[in-house]
Amino acid sequence: MLLASDGLTTTLLEALAGERLRLHRIAQGRTSADTAGPAVPALLRTDGHATVLVRHSALLRPEGAALSANHVVARAGPDLPADIAACLTGDTVPLGPALSAAGAGHRRTVLDVGRRSWGPRPACYKTYLIWHGNEPLALVHELFHPDLVPPCRPDRSRSPDG
Numbered sequence: 001m002l003l004a005s006d007g008l009t010t011t012l013l014e015a016l017a018g019e020r021l022r023l024h025r026i027a028q029g030r031t032s033a034d035t036a037g038p039a040v041p042a043l044l045r046t047d048g049h050a051t052v053l054v055r056h057s058a059l060l061r062p063e064g065a066a067l068s069a070n071h072v073v074a075r076a077g078p079d080l081p082a083d084i085a086a087c088l089t090g091d092t093v094p095l096g097p098a099l100s101a102a103g104a105g106h107r108r109t110v111l112d113v114g115r116r117s118w119g120p121r122p123a124c125y126k127t128y129l130i131w132h133g134n135e136p137l138a139l140v141h142e143l144f145h146p147d148l149v150p151p152c153r154p155d156r157s158r159s160p161d162g
Contacts, residue, residue, distance in 0.1 A: 002149055003126050006108040009142060010094045013059060013067055016148055021067060025091040026056040036073045037139075043111075043129060044075055044136050051076050053088055067145045069118075070095075074138035084132060095130070095140070107131050115151050116143055122151045 002012045014021055033041040034048035041048040053076040058066040072095065074088045087098035099106045112127040123146040130138045 002144065003113040003124055004110070006110050006128065008096065009068075009126070010059065010096050013144075013148070017061060017067060019061060021059040021061065021094070023090075023092060023094050024058045024060050024066075026058060028053065028055045028089065030054070030076060033073075040073055040139060043139050044073070046075060055088070059094060065145075067148050069143045071141040072138050075136070084137070088138065095138070099130070104132060106137065118143060118146055121146045124149045124151045 002009065002016070005012060010021065030051050031054055032048065033044060033046050033050045033052045036052050036054055040046075040052065041050070044052065046052070053072070053074045055070075055072040055074070057070045057072070059068045059070070060066055072088070076085070076088075083102045084099070084104055087093075087095060087102050087104065090098055093101065108128045108130055110126060110128045112125075114125060115122045116125050117123065123143055125141060125143045127139070127141045129136050130140060
């Protein structure tokens with residue numbers, strides 16, 4: 001459900017963890033869209049030379065254990081409303097809840113799900129676009145701790161009876 005959902009990631013993680021999670025900002029800076037990744041300009045509908053915000057963060061249990069590692073590349077610039085920019089750069093509230101609290105009408109489009117490494121272990125990830133109105137706002141990649149979201153084996157198929 002977490003991987004297929006196009007929203008409420010923080011809410012679903014908190015339900016799985018059974019506790020409120022907190023945001024930990026690891027790094028944040030600005031770069032050109034084309035430096036952030038070859039697909040970034042097209043996905044964010046921006047010029048390759050446009051400035052984007054790049055942010056690395058984690059959602060942590062209260063005692064500090066990370067349950068997700070997040071990489072966000074977001075539009076930045078003078079045309080971005082100040083309350084939306086504050087959601088992207090804040091260091092206390094996760095992005096989805098921050099956007100909701102700001103009254104921003106946003107939706108998500110899931111682009112990819114799969115498996116990557118969490119240290120030496122396989123883990124699930126989800127990549128999606130967050131939209132603000134009709135414009136893409138941010139490209140988000142979330143990697144989930146395998147103890148919370150166990151990855152399926154890649155050769156395992158689902159049968160009709162489970």
